[in-house]
Amino acid sequence: MSTPIERLEAWFREAAPAVSFCSLRYVSERSENVSVRRGVVEPIASGDDAGVMVTVADGRGLGYAGTCDLSRAGLQRALERARDWARRTQACAVTDFSAATLGEVRRGEYRTPVATPWDSMPLPDKIGLLREQSERLHADPRIVDWDASLWHTETETLYLTADGTRVQQVLSHLVPGLGCTANDGSETASRTFGGRGFCRQGGLEVLEQAGFSEAAPVLAREALELLAAPNCPTGAMDLLLAPDQLILQIHESIGHPLELDRILGDERNYAGTSFVTPDMFGRYRYGSDLLNVTHDPNDPGEFASYGFDDEGLAARREHIIKDGILMRGLGGHLSQQRTGLPGVANSRATSWNRPPIDRMANLNLESGDATFDGMVRSIERGVFMQTNCSWSIDDSRNKFQFGCERGTLIRDGELREVVKKPNYRGISATFWRNLTHVGRPETREVLGTPFCGKGEPNQVIRVGHAAPACVFAGVQVFGGEVVED
Amino acid sequence: MQDYFYELADFAETLLKTPEVVLLGFSGEESSFVRFNRSAVRQGGAVEQRQLALHLIGDGRRVSTQITASGDAALDRERMGKALGDARERLAVVPQDPYLHYATEVRSTESVQPNRLPEDEGQVVDAIVKAGEGRDLVGIYMAGGIHRGFANSLGQRNWFSTYSHHLDWSFHLDGDRAVKSAYAGFVWNPAEFEERMIRAKGELQALRQPPRTLEPGRYRVYLAPQALEEVVGLLRWGGFGLSARRTRRTPLLRMVADGAGLDPTVRMVEDTRGGLSAGFDEAGFLKPDQVTLIDGGRLGDPLVSARAAKEYGVPANGASRRESPESLSMAGGTIPRQDVLATLGTGIFINNLWYLNYSDRDACRMTGMTRFAAFWVENGELRAPVNVMRFDETLYRMLGDNLVGLTREVELLPDAHSYGGRSTRSLRLPGAVVNDFALTL
Numbered sequence: 001m002s003t004p005i006e007r008l009e010a011w012f013r014e015a016a017p018a019v020s021f022c023s024l025r026y027v028s029e030r031s032e033n034v035s036v037r038r039g040v041v042e043p044i045a046s047g048d049d050a051g052v053m054v055t056v057a058d059g060r061g062l063g064y065a066g067t068c069d070l071s072r073a074g075l076q077r078a079l080e081r082a083r084d085w086a087r088r089t090q091a092c093a094v095t096d097f098s099a100a101t102l103g104e105v106r107r108g109e110y111r112t113p114v115a116t117p118w119d120s121m122p123l124p125d126k127i128g129l130l131r132e133q134s135e136r137l138h139a140d141p142r143i144v145d146w147d148a149s150l151w152h153t154e155t156e157t158l159y160l161t162a163d164g165t166r167v168q169q170v171l172s173h174l175v176p177g178l179g180c181t182a183n184d185g186s187e188t189a190s191r192t193f194g195g196r197g198f199c200r201q202g203g204l205e206v207l208e209q210a211g212f213s214e215a216a217p218v219l220a221r222e223a224l225e226l227l228a229a230p231n232c233p234t235g236a237m238d239l240l241l242a243p244d245q246l247i248l249q250i251h252e253s254i255g256h257p258l259e260l261d262r263i264l265g266d267e268r269n270y271a272g273t274s275f276v277t278p279d280m281f282g283r284y285r286y287g288s289d290l291l292n293v294t295h296d297p298n299d300p301g302e303f304a305s306y307g308f309d310d311e312g313l314a315a316r317r318e319h320i321i322k323d324g325i326l327m328r329g330l331g332g333h334l335s336q337q338r339t340g341l342p343g344v345a346n347s348r349a350t351s352w353n354r355p356p357i358d359r360m361a362n363l364n365l366e367s368g369d370a371t372f373d374g375m376v377r378s379i380e381r382g383v384f385m386q387t388n389c390s391w392s393i394d395d396s397r398n399k400f401q402f403g404c405e406r407g408t409l410i411r412d413g414e415l416r417e418v419v420k421k422p423n424y425r426g427i428s429a430t431f432w433r434n435l436t437h438v439g440r441p442e443t444r445e446v447l448g449t450p451f452c453g454k455g456e457p458n459q460v461i462r463v464g465h466a467a468p469a470c471v472f473a474g475v476q477v478f479g480g481e482v483v484e485d
Numbered sequence: 486m487q488d489y490f491y492e493l494a495d496f497a498e499t500l501l502k503t504p505e506v507v508l509l510g511f512s513g514e515e516s517s518f519v520r521f522n523r524s525a526v527r528q529g530g531a532v533e534q535r536q537l538a539l540h541l542i543g544d545g546r547r548v549s550t551q552i553t554a555s556g557d558a559a560l561d562r563e564r565m566g567k568a569l570g571d572a573r574e575r576l577a578v579v580p581q582d583p584y585l586h587y588a589t590e591v592r593s594t595e596s597v598q599p600n601r602l603p604e605d606e607g608q609v610v611d612a613i614v615k616a617g618e619g620r621d622l623v624g625i626y627m628a629g630g631i632h633r634g635f636a637n638s639l640g641q642r643n644w645f646s647t648y649s650h651h652l653d654w655s656f657h658l659d660g661d662r663a664v665k666s667a668y669a670g671f672v673w674n675p676a677e678f679e680e681r682m683i684r685a686k687g688e689l690q691a692l693r694q695p696p697r698t699l700e701p702g703r704y705r706v707y708l709a710p711q712a713l714e715e716v717v718g719l720l721r722w723g724g725f726g727l728s729a730r731r732t733r734r735t736p737l738l739r740m741v742a743d744g745a746g747l748d749p750t751v752r753m754v755e756d757t758r759g760g761l762s763a764g765f766d767e768a769g770f771l772k773p774d775q776v777t778l779i780d781g782g783r784l785g786d787p788l789v790s791a792r793a794a795k796e797y798g799v800p801a802n803g804a805s806r807r808e809s810p811e812s813l814s815m816a817g818g819t820i821p822r823q824d825v826l827a828t829l830g831t832g833i834f835i836n837n838l839w840y841l842n843y844s845d846r847d848a849c850r851m852t853g854m855t856r857f858a859a860f861w862v863e864n865g866e867l868r869a870p871v872n873v874m875r876f877d878e879t880l881y882r883m884l885g886d887n888l889v890g891l892t893r894e895v896e897l898l899p900d901a902h903s904y905g906g907r908s909t910r911s912l913r914l915p916g917a918v919v920n921d922f923a924l925t926l
Contacts, residue, residue, distance in 0.1 A: 041580050043540070047551040048568070051534065064530030068553045071560070085529040088607045092614045094525040124578050145732035183733035186742040188847055190734070266522045268663065269624040269655045272839075353532045390842040394854040394873050396661050399926050401852045401875060403844055423844050425852075425875065425926050456625035456653075457518045457532075457903040481848035481879060 004028070004070055005158050005168075008052060011072045016162035017083055020098040021057035023165075024075075025310060026050070026158040027352035034123070035149035035177070036130040039138065044123065051352035056082040061090030062097035066353040100337045105164040106314065110307025112172040113300050114203035118152045121204055126150060136216035137180040140224055148216070149177040151450075159312050167308045173462065174206040175199040175450055178215055182223040186483075189226035189420060191219040191405055194244045195388045197447040199303045199462070209301070209446075222406060225418055232407045232422035232479030238382030238436075239424055239475040240375055243445035245404050246365065247465035248388040251452070253428035254286070254293055255360040255463070257397035258320060260331025260339050266357070271454045272395025275429060276326070281341055284326040287432030292366035293321040295330060295344045303448030303464035304361035311356055313345035320344075320363070324433075331358045350459040357455050362448075362464035368438025375437045375471050377413040383477055384408040384415060385422045393428075401425040421480030431472065439468030486513060486535075486632050487597070487644045493537065493554070494636030496562055500569050501638055502543075507569070508587055510538035510767050511634030513554070514906050517606055519626045521654065524617030526610065531629075534906065538767065539565070541572040545581035548572040586795035588769030591641045596764065600648040601672045602628055609673055613652065616682045620689070623663075624654025628673075631907055633763040643771075645763035647671070647909065652678075653901040655857060656689045661873060662696065664688040665711065665837050665857040669899040688858060697861050697869040703921040705832030705889075707825055707862075710896040710914040715838040716883065717753075717813060717912060719851055725755070725778050726808025727787040731797055736849045736880075740784040745881055747782035748888040752816040754778060755788060757803070760812020761899060762909040765803065766791065772803030778810070782885070814913040818891025825892060827865040828918050834860040834867065838876075849880040852925070875926035882921070889918040 008026055016022040028050040035042045051068040052075065063085025065078040086097075121129075130148040137146035152174050159167040178193035198210040207213070241249065257274040261267055276284070297306050297315035308314055309332055319327050331339065332347025335358050347356040376384070390403030407422030408415050448464035490511045497507050513535035520528040535554040540547055550568045554561050603609055606628065613626060628650035635643040651669040666685040668678055708716070723729040724736050739745035757764055758774035765771050768791035777785040788804035789797075805811075820828050833855075841853035852875060859871040892915040900910035 040583060043547045043549045043582060044575055044579055045549040045551070046571070046575075048564075049536070049551070049553050051553060055530075061526075062528065064528065066530070066532040066534070068534050069556045071555065071557050074555070074557075081531050085531065088610065089519070089526040089529045092526050092610070094522050094527045122578075123575060127579070145734060181732060181734055186739055186847060188733045188738060264522070265621075265623060265657075266520070266527050268522075268657055269653065269665075273661055353534050355528050355530060390844060390846075390852075392840045392842045392852050392854065392875075394661075394875070395839060395856055396873070399854065399873065399875050401842075401844065401877070401926070403842070421845050427926075453904065456520050457516075457627065457907075460904055480845035481850045483848070 004050065008070065008075065009160060011075050012160055015076050015079055017056065017079060019056055019058040019083065021101040022162040023055045024052055024160045025352060026052045027155065029153055029155045029351065031153040033149065033151045034126045034130060035147060036134040037147040038145060039134050041127055049351070052078065053352045053355065054078045054082045056086045057097045057101055058083055058086035059090035060093045060096045060098060061086040061088070062093065063089065064355050095338055100334050106308070106312045107166050108307055108314065110169040112170065112201045112305065114172050116204040118203055133178060133216045137178065137220050139217065139220035142182045142184055142224060142227065143180050143220060144183045146180040147177065151175040151177070159310065161312065165312050167312050169306055169308065171201060171306065172203060173199065173201055173303065174203065176207055176210055176212045178219060180219050180223050182227050184227045187227055189223050191223040192387065193219065194447055195405070197244050197247060197449055199448045199450055200301050200446065201303060201305050202301055226406060226420045229418045229420040231482065232383065232419040232477065234478040236474050237477050238379040239472045239477065240379060240382060240384040240410065241470055241472065242384065242386040243467045243469060244387045244447060245385050245402065246467040246470055247447050248391050248402060250363060250365055250465055250467060251463065252391055252393045253397055253400055253431065255330065255363045257428065258330045259358045259360065260329040260335035260341060260343055261358040263329065264335060264338055267454065270456050272397065275396040275398045278339055278341055280326055281329060282327065285324050285433065286321050286326045287324045288435045289324045290368055290435050290438045291321055291324045291432055292319065294318065294364050294366060295320050295346065295361065296364055297345065297361040299362055302362040302446055302466060304462050305464065306361065309345040309347045310349050311347040313347065315345040318344050330360050332356065348461060350461045354455065354457060354459045357459070359454065359461050360463055364466040365468065367441040367444050367468045370437040370439050372439060372443050372469055375439065375469060376410055376415055378437060378471065379410045380412060382410040383419070383422055384410055398428050400428060419479065422477065423479065424475050424477045426475055434473045435470060436473045437471035439470060441468065444468040487634065487646065490634045491636065491642055493561060493565060494642070497565055497569065498638045500566060504543065506542040507638045508540040508542070508769060509636045511632065512536050512906060513632045514629060516627055516629040516907055519610055521613065521617065521625070522623050524614060524620060524622040529610070539568055539572065541569060541576055542585065542587070543576055545585060546576050546579050547582050547585050548575045548579060584792045584795040586768060586791040586801065588641065589639060591639055592771055593642045594764060594771065595644045597644065597646045598648055598671065600630060602648050602650060603673050612675065612678065621657040622654055623657060624652065626650070626652045627903060627907055631909055635765050635767070635769055637769050641769050643765040647761065651899060651901055656685055658689065658692055662692050662870060663857045664692065667901065691860065691867055692858055692870050694869050696872045698872045699874055699924060701925050703923055705829060705920050706922040707829045707832065707834045708917045708919060709836045710898060710916050712835045712838045713914045713917055714898050714912055715841050715853060716851070717815065717914060719841040721809045725788050725810055726804065727789045727797060727799065728793045728808060730787050736843060736846050737784065738847050739849065739881065747779065747881065747885045749782045750818050750891060751782045751884050752780050754814050755810045756812050756814035756913065759814055759913065761911045762811040766805055770801050770803045776802055811910050815895065815915060817893045817895045817915040820890045820892045820918065822892055822894045825916060826862060828890065829862050830865060831863050833871055834862050844877050850877065851880070852877040874924045876923060877925045878923045883919050884917065887920040889920055892916040
């Protein structure tokens with residue numbers, strides 16, 4: 001036998017114990033990070049990680065064991081440890097796990113479509129590309145810090161169950177990064193490439209999709225502009241959000257509160273609970289009629305796409321909120337069993353060393369029919385905010401506050417002067433009901449983040465979000481600290 | 486594990502070509518993780534993981550690779566050989582690194598703690614479940630060995646092993662009302678565990694009264710050490726490093742640029758000697774016992790990584806790449822713990838804060854939420870729990886103009902985070918009584 005996957009599969013078929021459920025999840029991830037900071041090439045960093053997690057349900061209990069020892073003996077030890085934990089906890093399990101596992105056998109494969117493979121560009125050319133962007137970012141002596149980077153990962157996973165399920169997937173991720181910081185005395189302003197939210201699945205073609213080569217001069221100019229800009233005003237006004245802010249709003253005040261494991265209380269000690277209760281599904285007005293939100297792991301270029309979740313459930317596009325009404329939660333098979341609520345295929349783990357939990361994947365706000373100019377024209381007094389730089393929300397996911405890198409005042413239907421340190425705060429349960437305009441597809445951007453944290457033990461995972469620009473009425477807006485002379 | 490790592494380091498040396506140098510870092514753990522919800526087990530399991538960080542240096546260039554160490558000597562030697570070969574190929578095409586900097590003076594160290602954790606973890610799990618009977622206990626029990634190592638081809642060897650447990654849990658009433666607790670240590674002491682459970686159950690009683698909703702405004706508050714942990718925890722990101730200071734990205738910009746200060750009683754040190762982390766960095770530099778970060782309310786020395794040291798021409802002091810404190814210790818003040826309520830008088834007793842972020846980084850103004858148990862206090866007596874509130878306040882007011890005082894006692898707060906692996910970070914913090922603390926929503 002040749003490949004690690006073939007060896008593990010054969011050993012697992014031989015060694016899986018005779019219990020009600022047994023699975024193996026193998027994850028291998030290769031990564032490379034190339035970056036240039038302040039004109040200097042940082043040490044090229046690569047990674048090559050591999051391991052397995054086995055899960056055993058025995059009686060009512062469920063146990064897992066993750067190991068980087070991929071020998072036959074290592075796998076055998078992991079299976080024994082997982083079974084020990086299943087037995088040790090069967091008298092005190094939160095649910096009857098033997099009845100909660102997915103019964104059907106599934107087989108399938110998924111691979112990220114890649115047009116221009118990462119390895120097709122030699123390392124010196126990548127360095128050259130980043131050096132060029134780095135020089136363009138350093139457009140003025142007042143720019144005191146600047147960086148350009150490319151982070152590529154390729155993740156191969158194999159999911160097996162003792163009863164015959166076999167799912168193999170290969171996912172390719174690219175995260176291009178640009179950022180610059182300008183300073184003048186006690187005033188510092190930063191601009192980043194989409195708040196570092198331009199991350200996609202695919203190969204180097206992502207750079208063109210994201211406009212990587214054109215962004216640096218704009219970021220530099222805007223950072224300098226912010227140094228001299230007045231503070232964002234305070235007051236209740238209309239808010240036009242760019243997609244690179246709206247994705248955080250979706251993530252924090254729609255995505256997390258709708259995760260079924262939060263509603264079940266699993267996360268109450270760490271990530272928090274939810275203001276959403278099981279009785280709200282199917283009838284609760286989450287937002288205005290214009291609010292349509294889908295969970296779509298099938299969009300091939302979005303950052304958290306896959307064919308199957310980490311428990312083998314096939315992914316498909318689902319409406320989470322339709323015409324403002326809450327339709328279904330973000331929970332995998334186990335959470336659906338525990339709550340009796342409809343969910344999605346989103347039981348996911350950060351890697352082989354963590355067990356799957358409910359994680360939003362690609363959670364998208366569907367486009368509407370408003371043009372960008374039309375949305376601006378609709379606002380008598382308001383602010384256009386771009387690029388998230390600060391986020392905070394309570395553990396029920398209700399009282400939130402966000403800050404952006406750049407604001408532009410809107411008066412009498414026209415974009416006016418740029419303002420610095422724009423912030424806004426509100427309450428999820430009412431904020432989305434004040435959604436008054438949703439942008440057309442040409443205002444939509446496909447973004448995401450590699451760093452969504454949750455779970456005990458802690459897990460950081462990739463999520464994708466796509467959104468058009470949107471307008472919200474009567475939002476509490478404010479700026480930075482007023483310095484007294 | 487130590488011998489295994491050192492043997493791999495010896496093997497790596499045999500693969501080098503003159504004048505190459507190799508730096509090797511090791512990070513590993515064997516951990517049990519048991520997650521609880523509603524006083525029952527949600528997930529129980531174990532993870533063993535080992536990673537090698539390999540830095541190949543030659544002709545003023547450096548390439549870094551991280552690989553998994555399986556524990557199988559033959560396989561790991563093969564992986565290391567391949568990783569070194571790949572690194573050598575890339576080394577030939579990367580430019581020289583002007584900030585390349587690593588320890589060349591050989592200083593080997595060893596810190597190995599005995600494993601005194603219980604062999605039968607089932608008994609621990611049973612005890613936790615039993616303690617939660619009739620209540621709603623949520624949280625996680627983590628335990629096992631954590632290992633860090635460094636080796637270089639100059640002959641330096643450093644090793645750190647610790648065996649610890651950390652139960653991080655909360656008792657919940659309805660909604661978001663809860664009491665948060667922790668029990669961390671190197672020996673599982675049933676009596677101490679029981680005492681902490683009893684204390685938490687007592688605090689839960691106080692939460693049963695009808696909660697009060699406060700209007701936004703300015704309030705006198707007491708921030709317990711666990712609440713101050715979130716404030717200092719936010720500062721850890723860029724607040725104390727040399728790079729952030731020199732590039733003006735530090736949230737303490739007004740201390741750097743304008744000479745702003747905090748209350749003269751505020752003193753913070755990176756206290757490696759009193760902390761729980763390894764005493765060496767990834768470049769092989771040993772950490773000094775202490776680095777004074779803030780003294781007399783004024784900015785002290787920054788944390789300096791090896792790379793930043795070369796970039797800015799100052800000595801390194803063992804900080805990691807992110808120049809973030811691992812073992813920050815804040816000096817206590819003069820308020821005895823038993824006098825906190827009396828000192829607070831009328832205001833809010835805040836046990837926990839949550840989800841902090843900057844609303845104006847230059848001004849070190851931060852926003853966040855109260856969480857778990859916060860109480861309205863009148864004339865030194867707890868009156869009612871308080872529903873969660875958002876705050877938005879600058880550090881300069883919190884620990885400066887509006888600081889009434891710090892508690893005499895400081896608490897050791899081991900970090901419960903486990904992103905990637907279990908943390909060895911810790912904080913030692915007092916509580917703080919603060920005037921005119923701004924609640925906004």
